Amino acid sequence: MTPKILPLNQLHNGKCGSCARNKLCFGRFLADSNAAEQLDFEISNRILHRGDHIFYSGQEFSSLYMVRSGHVKTVMVTEDGEEQITGFPGPGDSIGADGLAAGQYAVDAIALDTVSICTLHFDHLLRTSTGEEDVQRLLLTLFSEMIFGNEQLLLTLGKLDAQQRMATFLLKQSHAQLRNGCSPVSFTLAMSRADIGNHLNLAVETVSRLLTQFKQRGLIKFNRNDIDWLDIDGLANLSNRREYTLPQMAENLATAQLN
Amino acid sequence: MTPKILPLNQLHNGKCGSCARNKLCFGRFLADSNAAEQLDFEISNRILHRGDHIFYSGQEFSSLYMVRSGHVKTVMVTEDGEEQITGFPGPGDSIGADGLAAGQYAVDAIALDTVSICTLHFDHLLRTSTGEEDVQRLLLTLFSEMIFGNEQLLLTLGKLDAQQRMATFLLKQSHAQLRNGCSPVSFTLAMSRADIGNHLNLAVETVSRLLTQFKQRGLIKFNRNDIDWLDIDGLANLSNRREYTLPQMAENLATAQLN
DNA sequence: CGTTGACTTGAAATTTGTCAAGTTTAGTGG
DNA sequence: CCACTAAACTTGACAAATTTCAAGTCAACG
Numbered sequence: 001m002t003p004k005i006l007p008l009n010q011l012h013n014g015k016c017g018s019c020a021r022n023k024l025c026f027g028r029f030l031a032d033s034n035a036a037e038q039l040d041f042e043i044s045n046r047i048l049h050r051g052d053h054i055f056y057s058g059q060e061f062s063s064l065y066m067v068r069s070g071h072v073k074t075v076m077v078t079e080d081g082e083e084q085i086t087g088f089p090g091p092g093d094s095i096g097a098d099g100l101a102a103g104q105y106a107v108d109a110i111a112l113d114t115v116s117i118c119t120l121h122f123d124h125l126l127r128t129s130t131g132e133e134d135v136q137r138l139l140l141t142l143f144s145e146m147i148f149g150n151e152q153l154l155l156t157l158g159k160l161d162a163q164q165r166m167a168t169f170l171l172k173q174s175h176a177q178l179r180n181g182c183s184p185v186s187f188t189l190a191m192s193r194a195d196i197g198n199h200l201n202l203a204v205e206t207v208s209r210l211l212t213q214f215k216q217r218g219l220i221k222f223n224r225n226d227i228d229w230l231d232i233d234g235l236a237n238l239s240n241r242r243e244y245t246l247p248q249m250a251e252n253l254a255t256a257q258l259n
Numbered sequence: 260m261t262p263k264i265l266p267l268n269q270l271h272n273g274k275c276g277s278c279a280r281n282k283l284c285f286g287r288f289l290a291d292s293n294a295a296e297q298l299d300f301e302i303s304n305r306i307l308h309r310g311d312h313i314f315y316s317g318q319e320f321s322s323l324y325m326v327r328s329g330h331v332k333t334v335m336v337t338e339d340g341e342e343q344i345t346g347f348p349g350p351g352d353s354i355g356a357d358g359l360a361a362g363q364y365a366v367d368a369i370a371l372d373t374v375s376i377c378t379l380h381f382d383h384l385l386r387t388s389t390g391e392e393d394v395q396r397l398l399l400t401l402f403s404e405m406i407f408g409n410e411q412l413l414l415t416l417g418k419l420d421a422q423q424r425m426a427t428f429l430l431k432q433s434h435a436q437l438r439n440g441c442s443p444v445s446f447t448l449a450m451s452r453a454d455i456g457n458h459l460n461l462a463v464e465t466v467s468r469l470l471t472q473f474k475q476r477g478l479i480k481f482n483r484n485d486i487d488w489l490d491i492d493g494l495a496n497l498s499n500r501r502e503y504t505l506p507q508m509a510e511n512l513a514t515a516q517l518n
Numbered sequence: 519c520g521t522t523g524a525c526t527t528g529a530a531a532t533t534t535g536t537c538a539a540g541t542t543t544a545g546t547g548g
Numbered sequence: 549c550c551a552c553t554a555a556a557c558t559t560g561a562c563a564a565a566t567t568t569c570a571a572g573t574c575a576a577c578g
Contacts, residue, residue: 525562526573536563537563540560542555543556546551
């Protein structure tokens with residue numbers, strides 16, 4: 001499977017509906033792919049570089065963000081300065097929804113590489129979508145997806161051991177690649193071993209050891225952060241998660257498009 | 260502080276706005292407390308008993324639920340049957356939002372004691388609220404609160420040790436009591452030690468040992484599941500979370516009412 | 519009053535973390 | 549282009565927190 005290269009770095013300002021990426025973005029929640037083109041709220045796009053903040057924890061909530069390309073980490077910080085990476089949003093993922101309830105963002109959102117990101121001013125979005133049942137449902141679906149994702153993560157971190165967590169993580173990255181029309185077996189990890197460890201609640205050393213072990217067992221081929229190949233079925237077997245095997249992944253994508 | 264007893268067991272069917280509980284429920288998200296009385300979507304109420312399911316994981320999504328009284332556990336299950344309790348929703352908490360994105364509930368929701376619960380048929384809710392900007396914002400805020408809550412939980416489970424997790428858990432229960440106008444230092448835990456352990460990713464034995472230890476250190480007085488008193492400041496000190504100290508708790512509630 | 523399930527307590531076992539010491543890589547400046 | 553430095557990563561040995569195992573105790577209920 002060859003990666004499908006889309007014009008990701010091209011900025012898009014204006015209506016969401018006229019954005020080339022929108023079928024992989026908001027569009028993926030809409031039943032009718034033409035409906036995606038009707039989305040008429042304003043978006044503005046900007047490019048960030050490695051280490052740039054999209055927003056800070058504690059900053060006043062104003063907008064939701066959609067990642068168009070690149071990868072981000074969202075970091076929650078305890079009062080005594082300990083950090084927990086809650087996720088690595090990539091293309092088609094949204095950021096910032098956790099800030100609405102309290103009126104301030106709950107995490108730091110930091111670019112891991114060059115990121116193209118859409119800003120959706122929340123008040124504008126809400127005003128524009130008043131009376132638009134489809135858009136309202138879309139927004140709630142977006143939020144629901146985040147709730148579900150966090151619950152899955154709680155399950156992964158709570159009930160799986162180090163090896164299973166690592167396998168699950170790799171499969172999740174692979175699945176995200178597939179969703180974006182890229183190869184699920186060949187891609188680059190945007191985050192460091194330390195970031196992976198923090199996210200999975202494992203020491204950096206454990207992450208390193210597990211990756212080496214997977215390589216030795218022939219489950220994955222990589223150099224540094226470049227993954228050349230991974231055995232999806234083998235990893236799914238380890239992780240106790242069938243949902244990430246290739247036939248299953250294809251099915252998931254198919255049903256997702258029906259919704 | 261004496262517990263404020265509300266007529267919780269009284270069923271309420273009809274408009275949300277005319278429900279006696281609604282200021283502790285949907286109302287707590289609305290700036291103007293009178294606005295809560297204007298909520299005009301239909302609700303239906305029912306009573307469940309210990310062990311009853313509100314819904315099952317995998318069941319088709321149709322409604323959101325609001326707990327009026329009693330306590331619930333939400334359980335996510337892996338393919339190999341391992342269970343993770345993702346939360347213990349109580350009065351004023353919502354359940355079911357994780358089901359919208361995939362069209363089916365992601366967890367089992369099970370009553371821990373006698374529960375009075377409101378059913379909000381989602382399609383009806385959406386239709387009724389189309390054009391009502393306030394209600395749209397309210398629903399999104401409800402979802403946002405769940406996202407934030409899950410992220411906080413990820414931080415708690417990921418970066419705190421057993422003792423801190425236990426302290427944080429007790430403070431969270433205490434805070435929930437306060438929010439519902441009940442005593443934050445005297446209440447009954449609806450869940451078993453095993454449930455607490457599962458939720459906090461600790462063995463039952465560890466939970467038991469920690470509770471005993473807290474009792475010996477004078478941080479908490481309890482018999483079985485009845486908590487007679489707890490040292491909020493002491494526990495907050497252990498848990499590294501100032502947000503649960505009494506002055507802070509009062510402030511949180513105050514600002515929450517302004518929103 | 520005995521049975522059952524929930525809880526408690528102690529001792530041993532194990533996974534994963536911590537510490538320490540390399541090794542490789544990427545970036546920098548001569 | 550090469551040496552130098554800092555950061556990221558790897559690897560091994562040991563330590564520690566928590567789990568597991570085993571054996572009770574307690575309380576509710578028929």
